[in-house]
Amino acid sequence: MSLQICILTPDRVFWNQEAEEIILPTNTGQMGVLTNHAPIITALDIGIMSIRTQKDWTSVALMGGFALVKQNQVTVLVNSAESKETINSSEAEQAFLEAKEQLEKALGQKEKVEANFAFKRARARYQLVS
Structure with a gap:
């Protein structure tokens, strides 16, 4: 028996x-899901x-959202999702370094929050291709 995985963007x-196992990036850390997992809704x-x-493992960059696990079906609703094949590695590295620099320079609360989100997005894309 396997899981039916559906990742939806807007x-x-x-x-x-179908998949045998998934690992989700939740707000409280990584969460593994196997077949017959207890029903749960979690923020991503x-x-x-x-x-x-x-056959093997595949990684996907998710840009926040929610996941519903129920009866071996996993529905993932996200703002955006990207695969390794769609990301230019040198651009991702440059964006990561720039986002890291902006995060370090951020002064006000609003600026820090925005810089943190930009950093997380850039880091996810960079991790996917590195």
Whole structure:
């Protein structure tokens, strides 16, 4: 038995396949899901979701959202999702370094929050390609 994984963004179905196991980036840390997992709804942080199919592991950058696990079906609703193939590694590295610098320079509370979100997005994309 396997999990049916569906990753939805506002504009498309990003992933709709079966998997043996997933690891989600939740707001409280990583959460693994196997078949027959207890039903749960969880908030997702910006980060990497790992998906294990019968062949191998696939990683996807998620830009925050929610996940519903119920009866071996996992529905992931996210603001955005990206695969490794769609990201230019040198651009991702440059964006990560710039976001890190902006986070260190941020002064006000609003500026720090915005810089932190930009840093998390850039870090997720960079981790995916490195």
